[in-house]
Amino acid sequence: MAKRYYRTETFKARRSIGYLIRRLNNLTIPHAQARFADQELSFTHWIALMSLRNGITHSCSDLARHLGHDTGATTRLIDQLESRGLLVRRRDADDRRIVNLSLTAAGHAVATALMPRTMEFWNDMLEGFADRKFKAPRSAVLIRGTTRV
Amino acid sequence: MAKRYYRTETFKARRSIGYLIRRLNNLTIPHAQARFADQELSFTHWIALMSLRNGITHSCSDLARHLGHDTGATTRLIDQLESRGLLVRRRDADDRRIVNLSLTAAGHAVATALMPRTMEFWNDMLEGFADRKFKAPRSAVLIRGTTRV
DNA sequence: AAGCAGTCTCTGCCTCGGCAGAGATCTTGT
């Protein structure tokens, strides 16, 4: 039998975990993407390259699971990276349904070169927290530089 | 001078806050949307109705800020709700740039009727946590019922 | 051996949301 953390009578949207998750996303991911705006690659592209670089993923469906996308979208993502010469597709010899992905030297170089951007981004984001020793206010500012909740 | 929580030499993607935020989103929001699949309204539609119902927002730009969307997308969202007869637009008398939004009786009823769905959803999601007294594993299962990381 | 279910990749179609520009209106400064 389920606990009832939320009830319709007492529900306050802005205190709910759903609202906070959504907000957390809205306040971070777009900023991260913005740091890639001058690049011919998107933030998502970079994540894909990194997961290949680190051996976390090896195929299209792997990557789809990792990114939380469907395989159709992922196929197209891989198309873009392949056409830029950052990775190569190679049909698996043992299981011929699978297309193995591997970074080219260029892909490896790009992935590595863009790492500092993301490090800086998250360090900037988290900067305000340590100063306040994680004494987060109830539901107010989650991330530095936000407007009012 | 910024603290350096993350460094390129030690960065582990799956331990990073960015990865976890993204994952938290991917594992919750789509499930919430699924609970509205049988409805002629989307989860986002419902959130818009609720924020009007509770007086959190009153105009298009209000709503855009609340949802974290741009005003263009929000205009179209409002179009859809208006054409379904769930809200009405009325030009503000004092500031004629503004279009005030207000729920119709039908809109109010729909918003209220759909509340239990969302309550149940979050209660279901959180159920596993209390059992474990919030002893979350390092980076593994964040939400009940997920596949492996 | 043959069928059947499951997996993997790819494609076409569609919706959602971001971006940029336009027109109307308000506010502020001179």
Added chain:
DNA sequence: ACAAGATCTCTGCCGAGGCAGAGACTGCTT
């Protein structure tokens, strides 16, 4: 009074990602 800037809404255009279906392949069952 008037210009300049800001704000609000709306539109057209575009890319990203979800969904459904197809074709190729694997592995299990009978």
